[in-house]
Amino acid sequence: MADEITLTVNGAPISVRPGTTVAAAMVMAGLICRKSTIGEPRGPLCGMGICFECRAVVNGKAHCRSCQILCEPGMDVRTDD
Amino acid sequence: MTSSNQAFNVLVIGGGPAGMAAAARAAESGAQVGIVNDNLALGGQIWRGGEHDEHVAEAIPWRERLQRAGVSMLCGMRVFHQPQAGVLLAEGNEEVSELRYQRLILATGARERFLPFPGWTLPNVMGAGGLQAMVKSGLLVRGKRVVVAGSGPLLMAVAAYLREQGAEIPLVCEQASWGRLAAFAATLSGFPAKIRQALTLRKKLPEVRFAANSWPVAALGDGKLESVTISRGGRLETVACDYLACGFHLVPNVELPLLLGCAMDGEFVQVDDFQRTTMPGVFCAGEPTGIGGVESALVEGQISGLAACGKEPEARELFGQRRKARRFARLLEKTFRLRPELRSLPQLETLVCRCEDVTYTRLRQHTSWRSAKLHTRCGMGPCQGRVCGPAVQFLLNWKPESVRPPVFPVRVESLAGIAETG
Numbered sequence: 001m002a003d004e005i006t007l008t009v010n011g012a013p014i015s016v017r018p019g020t021t022v023a024a025a026m027v028m029a030g031l032i033c034r035k036s037t038i039g040e041p042r043g044p045l046c047g048m049g050i051c052f053e054c055r056a057v058v059n060g061k062a063h064c065r066s067c068q069i070l071c072e073p074g075m076d077v078r079t080d081d
Numbered sequence: 082m083t084s085s086n087q088a089f090n091v092l093v094i095g096g097g098p099a100g101m102a103a104a105a106r107a108a109e110s111g112a113q114v115g116i117v118n119d120n121l122a123l124g125g126q127i128w129r130g131g132e133h134d135e136h137v138a139e140a141i142p143w144r145e146r147l148q149r150a151g152v153s154m155l156c157g158m159r160v161f162h163q164p165q166a167g168v169l170l171a172e173g174n175e176e177v178s179e180l181r182y183q184r185l186i187l188a189t190g191a192r193e194r195f196l197p198f199p200g201w202t203l204p205n206v207m208g209a210g211g212l213q214a215m216v217k218s219g220l221l222v223r224g225k226r227v228v229v230a231g232s233g234p235l236l237m238a239v240a241a242y243l244r245e246q247g248a249e250i251p252l253v254c255e256q257a258s259w260g261r262l263a264a265f266a267a268t269l270s271g272f273p274a275k276i277r278q279a280l281t282l283r284k285k286l287p288e289v290r291f292a293a294n295s296w297p298v299a300a301l302g303d304g305k306l307e308s309v310t311i312s313r314g315g316r317l318e319t320v321a322c323d324y325l326a327c328g329f330h331l332v333p334n335v336e337l338p339l340l341l342g343c344a345m346d347g348e349f350v351q352v353d354d355f356q357r358t359t360m361p362g363v364f365c366a367g368e369p370t371g372i373g374g375v376e377s378a379l380v381e382g383q384i385s386g387l388a389a390c391g392k393e394p395e396a397r398e399l400f401g402q403r404r405k406a407r408r409f410a411r412l413l414e415k416t417f418r419l420r421p422e423l424r425s426l427p428q429l430e431t432l433v434c435r436c437e438d439v440t441y442t443r444l445r446q447h448t449s450w451r452s453a454k455l456h457t458r459c460g461m462g463p464c465q466g467r468v469c470g471p472a473v474q475f476l477l478n479w480k481p482e483s484v485r486p487p488v489f490p491v492r493v494e495s496l497a498g499i500a501e502t503g
Contacts, residue, residue: 014455
């Protein structure tokens with residue numbers, strides 16, 4: 001679809017509809033957002049910016065709440081580990 | 082990092098129905114009003130998403146009123162500190178704002194209550210409202226199997242929404258008993274709008290299995306959720322699924338009211354007839370004063386907005402509506418109160434604090450929040466106890482600790498700002 005946004009998640013390009021959050025994009029790509037202190041895989045829990053489980057590295061910035069950030073063309077997203 | 086400085090007659094914290102109604106009424110009364118919202122768009126959780134959604138359509142007139150009345154909308158901003166009375170600091174993605182106010186209305190809403198059970202930290206186990214919010218934020222669930230579980234009226238609403246989005250819902254599990262649910266349904270006749278909601282939901286979900294007396298006991302999967310084991314009327318049943326949407330009703334967001342020194346009434350913020358808290362010039366409306374849903378939020382928001390502008394007679398006209406809304410809130414509380422069996426959900430090795438990876442067995446070596454925090458760091462990670470706090474209160478009956486700034490994790494640059502402003 002022409003109006004899709006393409007970004008890279010852990011180096012791989014993915015396309016999403018406009019208005020998609022980074023957290024939603026990561027879940028759809030089957031990726032985890034972060035690793036916990038003991039190394040467990042984690043993904044979003046609350047979906048509304050409270051739990052901080054969806055922290056990811058967005059454009060080089062660590063610990064971003066990915067459920068509160070919209071995907072943008074060319075964005076570079078990485079698992080926070 | 083940039084900073085800005087703004088002043089308002091009335092500052093509203095929270096952009097859900099209560100905050101929007103408060104801001105609209107205050108601005109229409111001639112006040113200069115600002116509304117601070119953590120999320121990217123106004124509407125809170127209930128009015129999140131596209132405007133083709135019938136529930137979200139309810140938000141449109143309120144949005145229009147805010148625009149017409151010239152309310153300043155500060156979205157994507159989180160309040161984290163009050164350096165002095167009448168001043169709040171809020172952090173956005175790129176800046177810190179100093180917000181000055183004469184009157185403050187706290188409409189901070191509610192969040193889901195999560196209870197720990199084995200496997201609840203697996204990816205794709207989310208809140209019920211949590212998964213709905215994710216789907217409204219672009220997550221596609223067409224053809225996915227979703228078990229909806231926990232407690233509260235939100236479960237059916239979420240199940241209906243997910244069905245509309247093409248998900249398959251093998252089971253909806255409610256921890257409350259059939260007896261309580263039947264009593265709830267019988268009293269709904271006093272609330273016409275609620276009855277209509279219940280009927281539309283049933284029409285949308287004729288083929289979905291709904292089980293009372295049921296709750297998840299374990300989420301299973303290798304690195305990601307694959308199935309969930311449900312205790313259903315005392316029998317165990319394992320259901321394969323892609324997502325588990327699980328939340329145990331709601332708890333109020335009272336961190337900011339507590340930080341400002343507002344007195345509490347149990348777990349809720351204490352308010353008088355005009356929604357005034359015990360702190361001068363500070364009002365509170367919506368879920369932090371009692372979990373009552375959107376009707377309650379709208380009427381309390383309006384009362385607070387009018388009262389904050391000295392329009393007590395107009396506010397008084399809404400008292401009848403609020404009485405009805407509060408009756409509904411009490412009914413919700415009674416119907417969806419957590420059953421004691423849920424206290425045995427976590428096993429010894431189940432993580433309770435997800436931020437610091439603290440197990441239930443480590444927590445139980447302590448007798449208070451303070452001791453557990455000092456020795457295990459439970460509740461001291463980025464969520465600052467927002468997830469594990471209500472769980473621990475239910476599991477171990479520990480009272481929450483006092484709240485200290487910053488009420489949200491902030492960037493170091495923003496903390497440096499605290500030092501500068503005192």
